[in-house]
Structure formats: C-alpha cells, structure tokens
Amino acid sequence: MKFSFSIIxxxxxxxxxPHASAQTKAEREKPAEKQAEEQHEAGDSAIExxxxxxKSVVVSLCVASGDVVVRGSDRTEVLARATDAGSxxxxxxxxxxxxxxxxxxxxxxxxxxxSGDCGTVGTLELTLPRGAxxxxxxxxxxxxxxxxADVHVRALSGDVEVRHASKAVEVSCLSGDVSLSDSSGxxxxxxxxxNVEARNVRAAAAGDGFEAKSxSGDVSLxxxxxxxxxxxxxxxxxxxxxxxxxGGDYDFRTISGDVTLELPANSSFSLHAKVxxxxxxxxxxxxxxxxxxxxxxxxxxxxxxxxxxxxPPPPPDWKKPxxxxxxxxxxxxxxxxxxxxxxxxxxxSSFSGSLYLRKQ
Amino acid sequence: xKRCLDEGLLQAYLDGELSHEQMSEAAAHVAACEACAGALAxxxxxxxxxxxxxxxxxxxxxxxxxxxxxxxxxxxxLEAGTEANHARTRGxxxxxxLASLSGLLNFTPQSAAAFAGLLAVVALAVIYFAVQRQTGxxxxxxxxxxxxxxxxxxxxxxxxxxxxxxxxxANEDGTQPPKAGNVISVSARRSRGIRAERKxxxxxxxxxxxxxxxxxxxxxxxxxxxxxxLGGDATLRPAVRVEYERDLAILDSAIRETRxxxxxxxxxxxxxxxxxxxYQSKVELLTKVADQAQVAALGR
Numbered sequence: 001m002k003f004s005f006s007i008i009x010x011x012x013x014x015x016x017x018p019h020a021s022a023q024t025k026a027e028r029e030k031p032a033e034k035q036a037e038e039q040h041e042a043g044d045s046a047i048e049x050x051x052x053x054x055k056s057v058v059v060s061l062c063v064a065s066g067d068v069v070v071r072g073s074d075r076t077e078v079l080a081r082a083t084d085a086g087s088x089x090x091x092x093x094x095x096x097x098x099x100x101x102x103x104x105x106x107x108x109x110x111x112x113x114x115s116g117d118c119g120t121v122g123t124l125e126l127t128l129p130r131g132a133x134x135x136x137x138x139x140x141x142x143x144x145x146x147x148x149a150d151v152h153v154r155a156l157s158g159d160v161e162v163r164h165a166s167k168a169v170e171v172s173c174l175s176g177d178v179s180l181s182d183s184s185g186x187x188x189x190x191x192x193x194x195n196v197e198a199r200n201v202r203a204a205a206a207g208d209g210f211e212a213k214s215x216s217g218d219v220s221l222x223x224x225x226x227x228x229x230x231x232x233x234x235x236x237x238x239x240x241x242x243x244x245x246x247g248g249d250y251d252f253r254t255i256s257g258d259v260t261l262e263l264p265a266n267s268s269f270s271l272h273a274k275v276x277x278x279x280x281x282x283x284x285x286x287x288x289x290x291x292x293x294x295x296x297x298x299x300x301x302x303x304x305x306x307x308x309x310x311x312p313p314p315p316p317d318w319k320k321p322x323x324x325x326x327x328x329x330x331x332x333x334x335x336x337x338x339x340x341x342x343x344x345x346x347x348x349s350s351f352s353g354s355l356y357l358r359k360q
Numbered sequence: 361x362k363r364c365l366d367e368g369l370l371q372a373y374l375d376g377e378l379s380h381e382q383m384s385e386a387a388a389h390v391a392a393c394e395a396c397a398g399a400l401a402x403x404x405x406x407x408x409x410x411x412x413x414x415x416x417x418x419x420x421x422x423x424x425x426x427x428x429x430x431x432x433x434x435x436x437x438l439e440a441g442t443e444a445n446h447a448r449t450r451g452x453x454x455x456x457x458l459a460s461l462s463g464l465l466n467f468t469p470q471s472a473a474a475f476a477g478l479l480a481v482v483a484l485a486v487i488y489f490a491v492q493r494q495t496g497x498x499x500x501x502x503x504x505x506x507x508x509x510x511x512x513x514x515x516x517x518x519x520x521x522x523x524x525x526x527x528x529x530a531n532e533d534g535t536q537p538p539k540a541g542n543v544i545s546v547s548a549r550r551s552r553g554i555r556a557e558r559k560x561x562x563x564x565x566x567x568x569x570x571x572x573x574x575x576x577x578x579x580x581x582x583x584x585x586x587x588x589x590l591g592g593d594a595t596l597r598p599a600v601r602v603e604y605e606r607d608l609a610i611l612d613s614a615i616r617e618t619r620x621x622x623x624x625x626x627x628x629x630x631x632x633x634x635x636x637x638x639y640q641s642k643v644e645l646l647t648k649v650a651d652q653a654q655v656a657a658l659g660r
Contacts, residue, residue, distance in 0.1 A: 140597065154651070157600045174648045175603045192645050193603040215607050215641055234641050235610050255614045255634060276631055277621060351618060351634045 045122070047088040050079045052097040056149070059128055060135040061103035066121035068138060072130035072147030072164075078103075084122025089113045130166070142176075150185075159194070167204065177217070186210070186226075191217055195236070199223055218257070233257050237353070241360070244269050244344040251347040259348050260356040268340030271357070272347045275333045279354040287337035365389060365396050370403050374598050383593050384605075391606040404599055571622055571632060577639035584646035595649065607645055614638040 053059075055076055061068070066084075078101045082088045086109035092098035103126065106119035113119070118139065128134060133150035136143050142158045145151045149167035153160050159176045162169055165183040173191040180189060180197070185204040188211045189196050195217040201210060203226040210226040212219045218236040221229070227248045231238040237257035244250065244267055252259045258279075263269075273281050348355045365373070365386060372378050373386045390396045570578075588595065596604055618635040625631050 156648075157597060172648060174645075175600045190644065192607050192648065213641075213644075215645060216610050232637065232641075234614055234638065253634075253637065255618065255638060274630055276628075276634060277617075349630060349634075351614075351621075351631075 045085075046081055046083045047085055048079065048081045049088050049090045050077050051090045051092050051101055052076065053078045053092075053101055053129060053132070054097045054099050055129045055131040056133065057098060057129060058100040058133045058135070059103065059126065060100070060137075061105075061124070061126070062116070062118035062137040063105060063124060063139070063141060064118040064120050065140040066105075066138075067123045067141045067158075068126070068136055068143045069123060070126045070128060070134050070136065070143075070145040070148055072132065072149075073127050074130065075127070076129050077127075078129075078132075079127040081125045082121045082123070085119070085124070087111045087113055087119075091115055133167075187212075189213070191215075193217060196220065201226070203227060231259075243267070244346070246343045248344040249347075250344060253347075253349045254353050255351045256353055257350070258353045258356065259350055260358060261346070261348070262358045262360050265359045266340070268343040269346045270338045270342035270344070271335060272345070273333075273335040273355050273357075274349045275353070275355060276350070277332060277352045279333070279350055279352055281333050281335045281348075281355045283335070283357040284359040285339045285357050287335060287339055289335070289337040364393060365399070367399075367403070370396070370400055373400070374403055380593065383601075387598075387601050387605040388609075390602045391609060397602060400602065401599060404597075569623070571619070571626060571635065573632075573636055574619075574639070577636070577643060580643050581639070581646060584643065584650050587650045588646060591650070604645070604649060608642070611638060611642040611645065615642065 053076060057078060059070075059078060076097060078090060078098070080088060080090060080103050082105050085105050085107060087104075087106040089104040091102040091104060093100065102115055103124070104113035104115070104117050104119065105121040105124055106113055106117065107121070111119075118137070126134070128148060130147055131149045133152070134145060134148050135152040136145070137154045138158060139156045140158060141155075143153050143155055143160045145153065145161070145165065146163045148165060151162050151165045151169045151171070153162070153171045153173070155171075155173045155176060157175045158173075159178070160171050160173055161179045162171065162183065163181050165180070166185065168185040169180055169183055169187040169189070171178050171180070171189045171191075173194055175193045176191060177194040178189050178191050178196050180187060180201060181199045183200075184202040186208040187198070187201055188209075189198065190211075190213040192215045194214065196212045196214050196219045198210070198212060198221050200223040203210075206227070208226050209228040209230070210221075210224050211230040211232075212221060213230075213232045214236045215234045216236055217233070219231045219233050219238045221231060221239065222241045224240070224242055225245060227245045229240070229248065229250045231240065231252040233254045235256045236254070238252045238254055238259045239262070240250070240252065240260070241262040243264055246268075250269075252261070263285075267285070271283075271287055275281060348357075369378075369386065373383065373390075378386060390400050593601070615635065615638045618631065618638050622628070622631045622635045
C-alpha cells in the first residue's frame with residue numbers, strides 16, 4: 001500500500017515538474033515594464049524602465065515637480081526609476097543601442113505620455129552611461145547629477161548639485177543654490193536668487209572657460225584651474241580662492257557686493273581694479289603701479305607713498321600693501337599695476353562694493 | 361500696503377485668488393517684509409502639508425472665494441441675459457405687447473389721475489418748446505457764441521474765460537468783427553494751456569536721454585515682461601514669485617543707480633558697462649521666468 005502511494009506521488013511530481021519549471025522561466029522572461037507595472041499595482045510605488053543605450057547617449061527629461069537624481073555607471077543602458085509616479089516612459093528611436101532617450105513621467109497612471117511632456121514625480125532616479133549627456137529641465141525640485149560627462153540643467157526652484165562631470169557643465173537656475181565640484185571641462189553656472197559654489201573644477205582643454213553668475217546670491221570659487229574665469233554678481237559677493245594660471249584671464253564684477261581674492265603669496269599678475277561709486281580697494285600684495293594709474297580717481301594725485309619711520313620711503317611707483325582709498329573728491333577708485341612679473345591678468349570691478357586681494 | 365498681511369490675505373495670495381494688482385502689491389510687500397515672508401513660508405508649508413494629507417480628497421471640489429465669485433458672476437450674467445431675452449421677446453411678441461396694453465386699459469381711479477397728469481405735463485412741455493423756438497431764433501453770431509459756450513470746458517482754465525469775454529465785448533462794439541480765427545486762437549491758447557499743464561507728464565514719459573544700447577535692452581525687457589504677464593500668476597509658486605519680485609527690485613535699483621551715474625558720465629565706459637550688465641542681468645532673469653512659464657504651461 002505504502003509502495004503504491006509512493007509510486008503515485010512520484011508520478012505526480014514528475015508530471016508537474018516541467019510545468020512548474022516553465023512557469024518560473026516565463027516569470028523570469030516577463031518584460032521589465034510589465035513587472036514594474038505589476039509591482040506598482042501590488043503597492044510598490046516605484047516604476048522602473050530600461051533601454052539599451054550608446055555610451056554617449058543623450059538623455060533629456062522635463063519634470064514639473066519632483067527631485068531628479070542622475071548617476072553614471074559602466075553599463076550601456078538607461079535605467080529610470082520613478083517613485084510616487086503613475087506613468088514612466090522612455091522614448092527612444094528605433095535604433096539599438098539608442099543614441100538618445102527622452103524620459104517622460106506623469107503622476108497619472110496609464111496616461112499617454114508624449115514627447116515634451118513635463119510631469120510630476122516623487123523622485124526620478126536615472127542611471128546612465130558615464131559618457132552620457134543629460135539635459136534636465138525642472139520646475140520645482142532638487143537636481144543631483146554625478147559621474148556624467150555632459151550636464152545641462154535648467155531649474156526654476158530647487159538646488160542643483162553636480163559632481164564629477166567630465167566634459168561640460170551648464171546650469172541655469174532661478175531660485176536655488178548651485179554647487180559644482182570635482183569636475184572638468186567648460187562650465188557655465190548662473191542662478192538668480194541662490195548661491196554658486198564651485199570647487200576643484202579643471203579645464204579639460206585649452207580655452208575652456210569658467211563662468212559663474214548670481215544676482216542676489218554669493219559666488220564662491222575655489223580651486224578653479226581654467227585659464228578664463230568670470231564671476232559676476234549684482235548684490236551678492238564674489239570670493240575666489242586658489243592659484244592663478246599662467247596666462248590666465250580673470251574677471252570678477254559686482255554691482256553692490258564685494259570681491260575677495262585669496263591668492264598664494266607668490267602670485268604673479270597684472271591688476272586692473274576699479275570701484276566706481278563707493279568702496280575700497282584693499283590689497284595685501286605690493287602692487288607696482290602703472291604709470292598714470294593710482295588708487296585714486298582720474299585727475300587726482302595718487303596717494304603719497306609712506307615708508308616706515310626713519311627709513312627712506314619706497315620707490316614712488318610702489319603701492320604699500322593696505323587700504324588704498326582715494327581722498328575726498330569725485331567718487332571711485334582705480335588701481336592698475338603689476339604684482340610679480342604679471343603672468344596672469346586680473347580684472348576686478350565693483351560699482352559700490354569693495355575689492356580685496358588677500359594672501360593665502 | 362505698509363501693514364503686515366493678515367492670514368486671510370496670505371492664504372488668498374497662496375491660493376492665487378487675488379487680482380493681478382493685489383498679487384503684485386502683496387508680492388512687493390512680502391519681498392520687503394521679513395515677518396510676512398516668514399508667515400508666507402509657514403502658510404505655504406502648511407498648505408503643502410494639508411495638500412499632501414488631503415490628496416485623496418482632491419476630487420471633492422471645495423468652493424473657494426474665487427469660485428464663489430465666479431459662480432456669482434455667472435449667475436448675474438445669466439440673469440442679465442434672461443432679462444435681455446425677456447425684453448427682446450417682449451419687443452417682438454405682438455401678443456405680449458397687446459397684453460401689456462390691456463393692462464393699461466384697466467383703469468383705476470388712481471391710474472387714471474396719474475395718466476391725465478402725465479398727459480398734461482407732456483402737452484405743456486411741447487407748447488413751451490414751440491414758443492421758445494419761435495422767439496429765440498439765434499443769429500449767426502449767437503450761433504458762434506453757442507458754439508464757443510459749447511466748447512467751454514467745465515473746468516476753468518486761467519485766461520480762457522477772460523479771452524472769451526474780450527472777444528464777446530469786441531463783437532458787441534462792432535469794432536472787431538468776430539472771426540473764426542479768434543475762436544481758434546482761444547482754442548489754441550486753451551490747447552497750449554492744457555499742454556502746459558501736461559508738460560511735466562510729457563517730460564516724465566520722455567525721461568532723461570536714452571544712453572546708447574539702452575533702447576534695445578528696454579525693448580527686450582518690455583517684450584519679456586509681456587510674455588510673462590501672459591503666462592499669468594500661476595507661472596511661479598508664491599515663494600518663488602516673492603524671490604523673483606525681490607530680485608527684480610534689486611535689478612531695478614541697480615539699473616536706476618548705475619544709470620544715474622552713467623548719465624552724469626556718459627563717456628565713462630566702466631560706468632556704462634555696469635549699467636549694461638545690470639540690464640543684461642534683468643534680461644536674463646526675465647528670460648528664465650519666461651522660459652519656465654512655458655515649462656509650467658506644459659506641466660499643467
């Protein structure tokens with residue numbers, strides 16, 4: 001009896017085994033989109049989509065509201081994961097691997113998404129090839145990009161953080177702070193009511209420029225090795241710390257904020273500093289004043305050189321380090337001269353702020 | 361708007377229920393008032409919190425003040441339309457007209473007395489105007505006087521009344537026959553007077569001399585502002601709008617200040633450079649907002 005029962009059970013197991021195996025295989029081969037939708041329907045609010053892509057794929061997306069996180073990887077695919085979203089779609093041309101991908105999201109489930117749509121999402125995470133170029137457009141939300149070659153971000157409200165970009169960076173923001181670090185290539189950053197902070201940004205090729213602007217925020221730059229560096233602010237201040245490249249061209253301009261440069265003591269540069277209306281030009285560096293130029297308005301005599309007590313005064317064409325404020329009279333101050341052998345050109349100007357040159 | 365915004369006004373501002381002018385006023389006030397900016401941020405936070413909490417109930421529409429006013433306006437419009445339709449119907453419906461006449465023919469003692477009184481008044485008025493027309497037939501000169509009187513504005517213009525009197529007296533003496541030119545002269549003087557009164561306005565509109573390159577920026581700014589206006593108040597969240605208004609104020613102030621100095625030193629390239637960079641910053645700000653208005657439109 002026992003024997004016959006065992007035989008029956010064994011036969012049943014053998015009969016059902018292929019079917020079970022087929023079911024498991026079918027489950028494994030289920031399309032990623034369907035799996036994601038099932039996950040979504042099962043209560044997991046994240047949706048995933050993926051597409052094979054070229055190493056230098058161009059990815060674009062527009063998000064009306066929600067955070068965007070983009071990371072680079074060694075895989076040649078675009079993987080998108082959206083939380084708190086109803087629909088997610090990757091639009092690719094009929095070419096494999098895809099040279100470009102458009103990521104579309106919507107808060108509504110089953111919505112027919114069309115190219116150019118801007119939807120709402122909790123967080124949209126993208127994993128792209130490191131050599132990719134990404135163009136992010138957001139209205140409300142933070143943007144974080146890391147390890148992507150070419151980064152373009154246009155944001156209305158929210159902070160933008162870019163790290164390890166290797167080819168180029170362009171960020172335009174209305175209300176939010178922008179941070180760029182450990183990157184290379186030309187960079188252009190502008191925000192209106194936020195601060196700009198850039199650290200350790202290198203030029204990838206000769207002629208790469210770096211530009212940072214803010215209207216009411218401050219601009220803080222450190223370790224920028226580009227040969228053309230521009231910083232501008234309206235009511236904010238500008239701070240630059242680091243070395244000056246030989247042959248470099250540096251231009252910092254504010255309307256009512258201050259400009260502060262912290263440079264190595266052995267820096268060599270020619271200086272053109274001007275304050276139009278009010279403010280001081282203060283330098284820790286001995287500036288060899290160009291003929292016909294002084295820290296005073298045009299037409300006014302330069303400040304008389306002052307030597308230490310009992311010592312002969314220094315040559316008349318040397319400005320003593322310190323505060324060089326013009327005497328009362330027409331507003332404004334100008335200081336044109338050379339520090340060291342003048343290997344770089346530094347232009348500083350402010351309408352009504354002060355200019356500071358500090359030794360590190 | 362010097363006093364702090366009350367809670368109701370802040371909430372209406374957040375809900376986009378204020379008019380464009382009120383919105384601008386509130387934004388300008390919040391930009392300048394830290395307490396109100398804090399209150400606005402708190403209110404916005406609360407709104408966001410409750411919006412998230414009540415997201416499932418979003419389908420249930422709650423009548424807001426704006427909705428109520430819209431409903432009220434729609435009802436008023438409907439009523440007005442209905443009345444107009446009634447009037448139109450009465451005008452074309454002969455039966456209704458007869459019905460109204462039949463109402464008139466139902467004399468009561470009071471209505472009969474009133475009707476008779478009305479007829480008497482109308483008859484007296486007709487007789488009076490007929491008599492006046494016959495006895496007071498104006499001459500050509502008088503027509504001129506009437507014409508001048510008709511042209512005289514209700515507001516007294518210094519010298520204008522005197523001039524009219526002078527012309528009138530001369531005509532009565534017969535030494536200086538009235539000429540159309542005199543009338544025109546008076547009118548021209550009046551025009552000059554009005555121009556003189558408007559002169560400061562004209563000067564204000566014209567403003568100081570436009571600096572080279574300024575006109576292009578001003579044109580671009582006007583165009584961008586128009587685009588942003590078309591986008592409506594919903595283009596920016598209230599908190600972002602506050603920052604936008606604040607930055608606009610900063611830029612306008614920078615433009616004013618640099619322009620003042622540039623006007624005094626038009627040959628100073630540094631000064632004009634600052635003015636142009638302030639304009640450029642404003643153009644960039646407006647461009648960003650205009651761009652984002654399009655994004656907002658796409659996201660709606």
